[in-house]
Amino acid sequence: MFRPIWGAATSAHQVEGNNFWNDWWAWEERGKVGERSGLASDHYRRFREDFKLARSLGHTAHRFSLEWSRLEPREGEWDEAAFRHYEEVFQALEEESLEPVLTLHHFTNPAWFAEKGGWLSSGAAEKFSLYVRKSVERFGRHVRVWITFNEPLIYIYQSYLLGRWPPGEKDFTKALRVFREFLRAHAAAYKILHEASSNPECHVSIAHHCMALSPCRSSHPLDRLSLFLREWFINRLPFEALMSGFLFFPGVFFEKLPFRRTLDFLGVNYYSRDFVRFAGFWGQNQFGTVCPREHHPREDREFNDLGWEIYPKGLFEVVSSLKRFRLPILVTENGVSTPDDRQRQRFIRDHLAELGRAQREGADVLGYFYWSLVDNFEWAEGFKPRFGIVEVDYPLQSRRPRPSAEELRRGCGKLFGQRETA
Ligand code: GAL
Numbered sequence: 003m004f005r006p007i008w009g010a011a012t013s014a015h016q017v018e019g020n021n022f023w024n025d026w027w028a029w030e031e032r033g034k035v036g037e038r039s040g041l042a043s044d045h046y047r048r049f050r051e052d053f054k055l056a057r058s059l060g061h062t063a064h065r066f067s068l069e070w071s072r073l074e075p076r077e078g079e080w081d082e083a084a085f086r087h088y089e090e091v092f093q094a095l096e097e098e099s100l101e102p103v104l105t106l107h108h109f110t111n112p113a114w115f116a117e118k119g120g121w122l123s124s125g126a127a128e129k130f131s132l133y134v135r136k137s138v139e140r141f142g143r144h145v146r147v148w149i150t151f152n153e154p155l156i157y158i159y160q161s162y163l164l165g166r167w168p169p170g171e172k173d174f175t176k177a178l179r180v181f182r183e184f185l186r187a188h189a190a191a192y193k194i195l196h197e198a199s200s201n202p203e204c205h206v207s208i209a210h211h212c213m214a215l216s217p218c219r220s221s222h223p224l225d226r227l228s229l230f231l232r233e234w235f236i237n238r239l240p241f242e243a244l245m246s247g248f249l250f251f252p253g254v255f256f257e258k259l260p261f262r263r264t265l266d267f268l269g270v271n272y273y274s275r276d277f278v279r280f281a282g283f284w285g286q287n288q289f290g291t292v293c294p295r296e297h298h299p300r301e302d303r304e305f306n307d308l309g310w311e312i313y314p315k316g317l318f319e320v321v322s323s324l325k326r327f328r329l330p331i332l333v334t335e336n337g338v339s340t341p342d343d344r345q346r347q348r349f350i351r352d353h354l355a356e357l358g359r360a361q362r363e364g365a366d367v368l369g370y371f372y373w374s375l376v377d378n379f380e381w382a383e384g385f386k387p388r389f390g391i392v393e394v395d396y397p398l399q400s401r402r403p404r405p406s407a408e409e410l411r412r413g414c415g416k417l418f419g420q421r422e423t424a
Pocket of ligand 1: 013016152153156211271335373380381389
């Protein structure tokens with residue numbers, strides 16, 4: 003059903019710069035994080051240059067997000083200049099023969115929406131639906147592949163459990179309410195996109211953060227039990243709910259959506275592995291805790307500069323475990339933060355090898371997006387982490403492709419085919 007696609011991903015707030023109207027900007031202004039996004043990678047003005055680079059690196063597609071707060075800076079007020087800007091973005095992608103993969107929600111909300119209670123306020127999904135409708139009416143003809151929400155569980159974890167991201171809540175019940183609202187909003191968006199898109203093809207999913215998981219103590223039955231429950235909760239639950247049309251969380255909520263399956267493929271973001279330890283039978287504890295590095299089983303392991311384990315086999319494990327849904331799989335993000343590009347080259351080579359292995363063993367893999375095209379603003383971690391296959395010198399805002407960009411071209415070219423040269 004799909005042509006294979008590959009390239010690199012970005013998100014609006016992380017690269018565009020000057021996103022004054024969203025809740026992250028307000029959070030930064032309140033001094034809640036060490037660094038402010040400011041101009042970020044100045045992509046709002048330099049998108050043409052960035053897409054030219056992506057093309058020169060062989061990419062066939064580009065994943066990015068619309069910034070809702072630019073399109074609707076105040077409730078019900080739609081900014082024509084912002085719509086025209088994204089229209090130019092789509093045109094520039096077309097000129098470089100890069101297929102857009104479009105994300106609608108990538109962690110940021112308009113400030114007005116957040117002030118009204120954000121995803122906890124009544125009618126949140128309906129407000130989001132209006133934005134989805136405007137977007138598909140305006141941009142639908144350019145887009146074949148849509149992502150409604152990026153990493154809903156990571157957003158909920160950081161924003162409603164850890165309190166590190168806006169709105170800074172630490173409340174399990176609220177977290178579950180937001181989860182349910184996201185699923186409702188996704189299902190509504192799915193329907194709107196399919197009904198209103200003027201593109202003959204329209205494929206919709208979420209980009210879901212999946213972790214590889216291993217038990218802390220491999221022979222401990224309770225660690226294995228926690229691991230099983232955690233796997234179900236963090237890797238599978240959103241997919242299960244959106245495939246079956248039942249929104250459920252044992253003992254907390256159960257609701258039937260008006261339509262069944264609202265996924266056309268599975269979008270998977272994969273970065274790392276966690277080791278899981280039993281923590282008790284109740285509440286959040288049943289999903290175990292992640293054991294610290296010094297308690298991991300002793301094996302030769304490598305980490306990125308954020309302390310995340312580099313575990314390429316995990317991509318094979320995650321993709322293989324999703325075969326049971328019988329849907330095509332798109333790797334919507336996979337990447338490494340490192341000052342050492344040789345580590346990035348190995349990361350890309352080894353992960354693509356594991357993805358190839360999953361493909362040979364029957365997984366229907368549509369494509370792959372490396373995170374990220376250019377270095378960018380890594381949320382609470384600021385600008386220090388360097389994920390890009392293209393290096394950004396921030397004071398000059400100049401770009402320089404890293405050698406790992408060639409590794410991506412080689413690996414993806416082998417898996418999905420080279421693009422024709424112009
Ligand atoms: C993902 C997220 C991106 C990016 C990346 C690297 O979880 O979607 O926005 O920050 O991680 O941490």
